[in-house]
Amino acid sequence: MPPAPETARQAVTPVVAVVDDDPLFRETVSANLAEAGYRAVAFAGGAALLDWLAQSNQPAALLLDWQMPEQDGPAVLEKLRQAGYDLPVLFLTGLNQPIFEEKGLRLGAVDFVDKSKSFAIILQRLRIALTAKVPTADAAVLPASGGLVLDVASARAAWNGHQVDLTHGEFKVVHLLAQRIGRDVGYREIYDAIRGAGFEAGHGPDGYRANVRAMVKRIRQKFRDLDPGFDAIETYPGFGYRWRHG
Incomplete structure (x- = not known):
């Protein structure tokens, strides 16, 4: 029972x-x-x-x-x-x-x-x-870059007026990159935003990088499902990612 x-x-x-x-x-x-x-x-x-x-x-x-x-x-x-x-x-x-x-x-x-x-x-x-909380902002809706709009209160993202079906963790990654538009964000900082500072995963001291790459790949695909030309998330080889201007 x-x-x-x-x-x-x-x-x-x-x-x-x-x-x-x-x-x-x-x-x-x-x-x-x-x-x-x-x-x-x-x-x-x-x-x-x-x-x-x-x-x-x-x-x-x-x-x-x-x-x-x-x-x-x-x-x-x-x-x-x-x-x-x-x-x-x-x-x-x-x-x-x-x-x-x-x-x-x-x-x-x-x-x-x-x-x-x-x-x-x-x-x-x-x-x-x-x-864990979704990072707060002065406004519930945060226009980020280009066609991206983030509703921080509900952890929802929209691209060119269409909702992007992101998980809670994926939203955190997009929000972090959007807060640093045009600036490089390292693998470790991205992973810490999802899992908490200092957590280790995967094989070896840099095993978490594979998890970040896989998540960013999924995020990109979700945006490309709505917009095949989506290219706002740029890769900085060996370091991390950035959300580009424009």
């Missing part, structure tokens, strides 16, 4: 949903979350989570396993988004190859954490996800 709906008093403590088919992992993570000041609500699979959410429960975040027997984590996340749930999702998985991280971020997860990391690392990533 899924847990009962949250009461007003229980909601004072931030609730973190945990979905993992390993009962020992669920128990361990739940206990660690309790010690850190959160209340974990654990599920063995995505179906139970969706039933619980349908009872008007609203967790602060979701820790989601990638590999599960009935529905894997990506399938669960897709169902969450299709159902309109916009809570921050962090994948916890032993699959540490960049291709899996790229897929998770493309689906709308805010983070991708190796299960072999200590709980202190998982907790840090959770706290970053819970406190």
Whole structure:
């Protein structure tokens, strides 16, 4: 049976949903979350989570396993988004190859954490996800360059009057580049804007570069789907990218 709906008093403590088919992992993570000041609500699979959410429960975040027997984590996340749930999702998985991280971020997860990391690392990533905000601006709508308009309040972008279907992380990248029009922005700064300062990913000290390249490639394609001639994002080889003037 899924847990009962949250009461007003229980909601004072931030609730973190945990979905993992390993009962020992669920128990361990739940206990660690309790010690850190959160209340974990654990599920063995995505179906139970969706039933619980349908009872008007609203967790602060979701820790989601990638590999599960009935529905894997990506399938669960897709169902969450299709159902309109916009809570921050962090994948916890032993699959540490960049291709899996790229897929998770493309689906709308805010983070991708190796299960072999200590709980202190998982907790840090959770706290970053819970406190991350889209950069504010003096106005909700920011005319950036050429045909780009950014609605900072809702994290939406438009190009020549048409909405660009960006994920939250992709919007952060576009917003960062648009704030620095005509100036070069390095791989590390772009990655930090998405994941938090100092986070390492991929193989070797510069492994994060592959993730940034893949994300920028996806962003460019989304703009080109609307405008085949889109060329506003320029590459500075070996360093990063810039949003050009005009």
